[in-house]
Amino acid sequence: MVLPGIWADAARRFQSGVAAKAGLVVIFSLALLAIVGPWINPNRFDALDWANVAVAPTFQHAHWFGTDRLGRDLFVRALAGTRASLLIGLFASAISIIIGISYGAVAGYLGGRIDNLMMRSVEILSGLPLVFFVIFVTVLFGHNPYWLFVSIGAVGWLTMARIVRGQTLSLRQREFIEAAIASGASTGRIIYKHVIPNLLGPVIVYATLTVSQTILFESFLSFLGLGVQEPQASLGTLISAGAGEMESAPWILMIPGIILALLLTSLNFLGDGLRDALDVKER
Amino acid sequence: MSIARAIDTLILMSRYLFKRLSAAIPTLFIIITAAFFLIHAAPGGPFDQEQRLPSQIVANLDTAFGLNQPLSVQYVRYMVALAHGDFGPSFKYKDYSVTELIVQGLPVTATLGVLAMLVALSFGVMMGTFAALRHNTAPDQATMLLAVIGIAVPSFVLLPFLGLIFGIYLHWLPVAGWESGSIRHLILPVFALALPPMSAIARLTRSNMLEVLRTPYVRTAFAKGLPRYLVIIRHALKPALVPVVGFLAPAVASILTGSLVVESIAGLPGIGRYLVQGALNRDYSLVLGMVILYSTVLILMGLVVDLLYAWLDPRVRLN
Numbered sequence: 001m002v003l004p005g006i007w008a009d010a011a012r013r014f015q016s017g018v019a020a021k022a023g024l025v026v027i028f029s030l031a032l033l034a035i036v037g038p039w040i041n042p043n044r045f046d047a048l049d050w051a052n053v054a055v056a057p058t059f060q061h062a063h064w065f066g067t068d069r070l071g072r073d074l075f076v077r078a079l080a081g082t083r084a085s086l087l088i089g090l091f092a093s094a095i096s097i098i099i100g101i102s103y104g105a106v107a108g109y110l111g112g113r114i115d116n117l118m119m120r121s122v123e124i125l126s127g128l129p130l131v132f133f134v135i136f137v138t139v140l141f142g143h144n145p146y147w148l149f150v151s152i153g154a155v156g157w158l159t160m161a162r163i164v165r166g167q168t169l170s171l172r173q174r175e176f177i178e179a180a181i182a183s184g185a186s187t188g189r190i191i192y193k194h195v196i197p198n199l200l201g202p203v204i205v206y207a208t209l210t211v212s213q214t215i216l217f218e219s220f221l222s223f224l225g226l227g228v229q230e231p232q233a234s235l236g237t238l239i240s241a242g243a244g245e246m247e248s249a250p251w252i253l254m255i256p257g258i259i260l261a262l263l264l265t266s267l268n269f270l271g272d273g274l275r276d277a278l279d280v281k282e283r
Numbered sequence: 284m285s286i287a288r289a290i291d292t293l294i295l296m297s298r299y300l301f302k303r304l305s306a307a308i309p310t311l312f313i314i315i316t317a318a319f320f321l322i323h324a325a326p327g328g329p330f331d332q333e334q335r336l337p338s339q340i341v342a343n344l345d346t347a348f349g350l351n352q353p354l355s356v357q358y359v360r361y362m363v364a365l366a367h368g369d370f371g372p373s374f375k376y377k378d379y380s381v382t383e384l385i386v387q388g389l390p391v392t393a394t395l396g397v398l399a400m401l402v403a404l405s406f407g408v409m410m411g412t413f414a415a416l417r418h419n420t421a422p423d424q425a426t427m428l429l430a431v432i433g434i435a436v437p438s439f440v441l442l443p444f445l446g447l448i449f450g451i452y453l454h455w456l457p458v459a460g461w462e463s464g465s466i467r468h469l470i471l472p473v474f475a476l477a478l479p480p481m482s483a484i485a486r487l488t489r490s491n492m493l494e495v496l497r498t499p500y501v502r503t504a505f506a507k508g509l510p511r512y513l514v515i516i517r518h519a520l521k522p523a524l525v526p527v528v529g530f531l532a533p534a535v536a537s538i539l540t541g542s543l544v545v546e547s548i549a550g551l552p553g554i555g556r557y558l559v560q561g562a563l564n565r566d567y568s569l570v571l572g573m574v575i576l577y578s579t580v581l582i583l584m585g586l587v588v589d590l591l592y593a594w595l596d597p598r599v600r601l602n
Contacts, residue, residue: 019428019431124310131536131540132558132573132574132577135543135558135559135562136318136321136322136562136570136574137321139325139559139562139563140321140322140324140325140326140562141325212435216435216437219437219439220437220439220540220544223439223544224543224544224559225559226559239439239440239443240439242443243439243443243548246443246446246447246451246458247451247458250447250451253443253444253447254444254447257440257443257444260436260437260440261432261435261436261440264435264436264437265431265432265435265436267435268431268434268435269431272431
């Protein structure tokens with residue numbers, strides 16, 4: 001595949017970063033495992049095996065990661081949990097990325113008084129304890145998964161809006177845009193060739209970080225018992241169950257804990273690598 | 284600085300403080316109002332329990348707590364009581380007022396939070412400075428690797444792991460408990476709370492320090508033969524800390540959020556549990572009290588940040 005100018009440079013810079021590449025590999029392996037996991041192990045994620053309650057990782061009965069207090073297989077549950085966390089993370093991020101980009105682009109494009117008003121409200125919102133607001137909404141309006149997406153997504157868009165707005169604002173005044181206008185390029189061509197590629201860099205970087213933030217937040221809510229409900233599993237509920245069994249059955253905590261830590265660290269490495277590759281400046 | 288200028292600064296600062304504090308009151312008012320109607324809009328009430336009470340008793344309780352009145356009347360009554368400093372009775376902890384519950388739990392949460400903040404700031408700045416001085420060497424890369432992991436791994440994963448390693452396997456520290464604030468019981472929860480903001484502060488400090496170290500005035504200071512530590516402390520540290528100050532408010536928010544889970548994992552008798560439990564129990568006054576408390580802390584933190592900006596960076600003016 002032949003990439004145009006700035007993307008080829010970015011790809012070359014990205015490939016020189018070891019941590020970012022390793023992060024990408026880990027994320028893809030975990031996602032792949034989460035998808036095919038249930039088929040490579042004979043156990044079901046909610047099947048109770050009363051003969052093997054809280055056994056340590058073993059090859060007997062294919063309990064590769066052991067079982068929990070109810071004899072449910074932790075290999076299958078951990079992968080089902082990873083899948084739930086990834087799905088919620090992606091959906092909620094998509095919501096906050098869409099809101100953030102449209103809000104930021106409108107504010108940056110319109111400029112002036114409307115921009116001022118829109119960004120002032122973002123400023124006020126980011127000063128509020130929005131995390132508590134989400135806890136509130138999830139507690140009050142039940143454990144409907146749609147509320148979970150919406151409320152997590154509603155918190156994540158502020159940073160994205162600020163970044164996209166700043167980028168749009170400064171892009172409009174850059175020399176290469178002026179040069180493009182002067183050389184007679186059409187508005188569509190300017191947007192397609194010059195504005196979007198330059199907007200895309202920061203968006204990709206912060207989208208990666210938003211995904212890690214939302215996965216973290218979902219596990220936080222599930223840990224508090226406000227997110228995914230039994231018998232469904234997410235990494236947060238599994239960690240919460242494991243934290244109570246730490247002394248007698250540490251693997252119940254360690255397996256989902258390590259997966260979540262790996263996933264979040266990899267996403268952060270990937271985000272950092274992309275930031276370097278796409279040469280995105282903070283703010 | 285002459286006395287006249289000092290008085291001028293003082294007047295400027297108190298005028299600024301007054302302006303900011305009076306701007307905070309409408310914000311707080313909106314938060315309380317939104318929270319009030321949100322929690323009352325939720326289905327269920329404080330006296331819906333698993334064992335259903337006879338409806339006559341529920342009706343009596345509703346009358347006693349004024350819950351049978353129209354919502355607008357309840358709202359006005361709540362706000363009037365609040366203006367007199369009364370947070371009302373807790374609906375669930377029957378013998379306690381919300382104020383009593385907060386007064387009991389706040390010292391624990393505050394100790395935990397303040398210690399975590401101090402640890403995050405001091406170690407974060409030290410780590411960042413250290414890494415910047417050894418730019419592009421193995422120690423720098425190792426510190427930054429640790430920092431990325433620290434940002435990524437949340438405290439509710441970290442704390443059980445630390446408990447497993449230092450409590451259950453090594454027997455060095457207790458896994459849980461408060462024991463009226465003994466230091467040994469505090470080490471693990473404080474560290475678990477401090478690590479995410481500490482890592483973020485380390486990264487911020489490092490990148491700013493790298494920029495400051497390249498400025499001409501720092502090179503001048505080196506050139507005139509000042510020892511390295513003096514250049515850092517006297518000239519480089521203050522400007523390098525400006526962006527760190529901007530991170531203080533998010534850091535406090537992160538520690539407050541973290542304390543909700545860390546207290547429950549470590550079995551600490553703080554106020555962290557009241558927010559979620561209160562909301563689940565529809566303990567209206569308790570939830571509102573917690574929302575007011577947390578919002579006030581965050582708003583005050585924003586004010587502290589602006590004052591610190593003005594102190595660290597002479598180009599920032601208070602107006």
